Amino acid sequence: MTTSKTDGPDFASSSLPRHLGRGVIGFGSLIGSVAFIPLVGPVSLLLLPIGALALRGCPMCWTIGLMQTISRGRLQRSCEAGRCTLSVADRDQARPTESVTL
Incomplete structure (x- = not known):
């Protein structure tokens, strides 16, 4: 069975x-929304949704995405006869692939 991506999110x-840029925007917006309260009041809280959107929901989601971005194409999962293994991909195959064999 072949799928376009892994089963999880x-x-x-x-x-x-690009991922690090999203982190700078996201964390900067979250920190700025609290830090600017003394200067501009509750209006600074409008930065909260921008930070959440840039981080795709939460700082932990961004961190998981960072790990996925770093490991993409370096690890290969294969399942045969009900047993799955995780191995390091060959250097020639280190590029991200569109399909994963399950």
């Missing part, structure tokens, strides 16, 4: 710089 970005 995917929080990874297409590249590491």
